[in-house]
Amino acid sequence: MFYKINTYGCQMNVHESERIAKSLEKLGYTLANDDNYDIIVFNTCCIRDTAEQKILGHIGKLKKIKKSNPKLIIAIVGCMTGQAGKAEELLKKYPFIDIVLGANNLEELEYAILNLQTRHKKTILTPNDEKPEIIENIEYSRTSMPNAWVNIMYGCNNFCTYCIVPFVRGRERSRQPQAIISECESLIKEGYKEITLLGQNVNSYGNDLDDENINFANLLESLAQIPGDHRIRFMTSHPKDLNEKVIDIIAKYDTLCKNIHLPIQSGSNKILKDMNRHYTRENYLEIVKKIREKMPLCGITTDIMVGFPGESEEDFNDTLDIVRQVKFSGAFTYIYSPRKGTKASLMEQIPYEIKSKRIQKLIKEQNQITKSLSKSYEGNVYRVLVEDTKEEGNLCGRTDCGRLVTFSGSSELVGTFKNILITKSQSASLFGRITEEK
Numbered sequence: 001m002f003y004k005i006n007t008y009g010c011q012m013n014v015h016e017s018e019r020i021a022k023s024l025e026k027l028g029y030t031l032a033n034d035d036n037y038d039i040i041v042f043n044t045c046c047i048r049d050t051a052e053q054k055i056l057g058h059i060g061k062l063k064k065i066k067k068s069n070p071k072l073i074i075a076i077v078g079c080m081t082g083q084a085g086k087a088e089e090l091l092k093k094y095p096f097i098d099i100v101l102g103a104n105n106l107e108e109l110e111y112a113i114l115n116l117q118t119r120h121k122k123t124i125l126t127p128n129d130e131k132p133e134i135i136e137n138i139e140y141s142r143t144s145m146p147n148a149w150v151n152i153m154y155g156c157n158n159f160c161t162y163c164i165v166p167f168v169r170g171r172e173r174s175r176q177p178q179a180i181i182s183e184c185e186s187l188i189k190e191g192y193k194e195i196t197l198l199g200q201n202v203n204s205y206g207n208d209l210d211d212e213n214i215n216f217a218n219l220l221e222s223l224a225q226i227p228g229d230h231r232i233r234f235m236t237s238h239p240k241d242l243n244e245k246v247i248d249i250i251a252k253y254d255t256l257c258k259n260i261h262l263p264i265q266s267g268s269n270k271i272l273k274d275m276n277r278h279y280t281r282e283n284y285l286e287i288v289k290k291i292r293e294k295m296p297l298c299g300i301t302t303d304i305m306v307g308f309p310g311e312s313e314e315d316f317n318d319t320l321d322i323v324r325q326v327k328f329s330g331a332f333t334y335i336y337s338p339r340k341g342t343k344a345s346l347m348e349q350i351p352y353e354i355k356s357k358r359i360q361k362l363i364k365e366q367n368q369i370t371k372s373l374s375k376s377y378e379g380n381v382y383r384v385l386v387e388d389t390k391e392e393g394n395l396c397g398r399t400d401c402g403r404l405v406t407f408s409g410s411s412e413l414v415g416t417f418k419n420i421l422i423t424k425s426q427s428a429s430l431f432g433r434i435t436e437e438k
C-alpha cells in the first residue's frame, strides 16, 4: 500500500505533513515514488485565493482517477478545510472526497482511515475548537536531515485584519518548555544539525501559560545551551513582540542563527493600523537598529503585502521607502487577497491592475537590493551547514544569516559544517568553494 501527500502553504504545513506521513506509515503505507498510490492526502493552505485555487484544481483532477480506482482514499486536511462552510462546499463539489480534517484534527487521521476501510464511513471533522488540547509525543516521519522542524506553539491570537490563520488554526497554545527542550535534545542526539522552531508569532510564546518565567527569551536560552555542534533558527517574529531581551540572547549564543524573519507587511502607519499590526514604521526601524547594533551581520528578512484596502500611492511609497532604508536580505512579497470572514475583506478593495503594478515595482526594488547585498558577500568566508546535493556534484547549504550558497563537493559532506569562500554572486544566488580559511 502506497501513500502520497501533497503539501501546500508554510513551514508549519511542511512539518505537519511529516506527522501525517508517520500516521500513514503506522497503518502500513509506504511513500509512493510514482503515480501508484492507494491514499492521497492534501495538506492544504488558504492564506491567499491563489493557494486555494491551485489546490481545488488538483483535487478536481482526481475525479477521473477515483473513477478508475474506486478504492483510492482521498483525504483533504489542513487550513483550507477550517474555513466556515468549506467542508460542505468541498463535498458538494467533489463528492468523491473520503476524509476532511481541520488543521487541529490531524490526530484523527488514522481513525478516519480505519473507519473508512472497515465501516465504509466518511469522516468530516473541522471543529474550530477555540483551544484544543496540546498533544505531546507526536511522532514524525522526518526526511529533511540535517534540518528538523519543531513546533513550539500552535494557533494565533493576533487577528491581523487580512489574515485567515486565527480562524482556521484557533487560539494560541504554547507547548511546555520541557517538552520542547527534550524534543530538541533527542533530535540533536539523532544527528540533526539545524533545528527551526515554528510558531505564527514565536515572540508571544508562553503568554498563554501561567508562568512568567516561560517566555521566548528563556526558551531560546535553554535551547542555546544544549551541548553539541548544531544551530537553531526560528520563525516567525512579530515586530510588536520582538523585545530586546530576545535580541540579546540571539547575540549572546553562537548556536542561535543570526537571522530574523520579521514581517513588516507595509511601511505606512495608516495601513499598519488598519491591518491591526500594533506597531508603526518608526517602531519597526527602531527594532532593526537594535538588531544591527548588536549583530551587524544579522540577516533580516520580511513579508510585504501590497494592495491592502485603502492603500494609496503615498502609502505604497512609504513601503518602498522603508524597503530602501532597511535593505532586507530577502523579502516575500504578496498581493493582498481578500479572505472571507476577515475584517479587511469587508473594506473597499483596490483594483487588481493597481495591485499588480505595485507588486512589480516592489519586486524590482527588492531585487536590486538583493543583488547588491549578494555582491557584498563576495570574497568573504562563511560557515555553512551542508544541507543537500544538487545536480552535477554540487552541494548547497545555508550561512548562519540564512543565505543559500552553492559549491562543489561530495555528497558525504551533507550534514557537516564547512567554511565557504564566496567567489561569485548572481542576483539572489551565491556560489563559493570549500576553504580552510575562517
Ligand code: SAH
Pocket (backbone or CB within 6 Å): 047, 048, 162, 163, 164, 165, 199, 200, 201, 236, 237, 238, 263, 265, 303, 304, 305, 334, 335, 336, 337, 338, 339
Ligand atoms: N504569522 C506570520 C505570517 C503568516 S502568513 C506573521 O505574522 O507574520 C505569511 C504571510 O502571508 C504574511 O506575513 C503575509 O504577508 C501574507 N498574507 C497573510 N494573509 C494574506 C492575505 N490575505 N493576502 C495576501 N497575503 C497574505
Ligand code: SF4
Pocket (backbone or CB within 6 Å): 156, 157, 158, 159, 160, 163, 164, 165, 166, 200, 201, 238
Ligand atoms: Fe496572520 Fe497576523 Fe497571526 Fe501572522 S500574526 S498568522 S499575519 S493573524
Ligand code: F3S
Pocket (backbone or CB within 6 Å): 008, 009, 010, 011, 012, 013, 044, 045, 046, 047, 079, 080, 164, 165, 169
Ligand atoms: Fe500556513 Fe497557509 Fe495555514 S500559510 S498556517 S498553511 S493558511
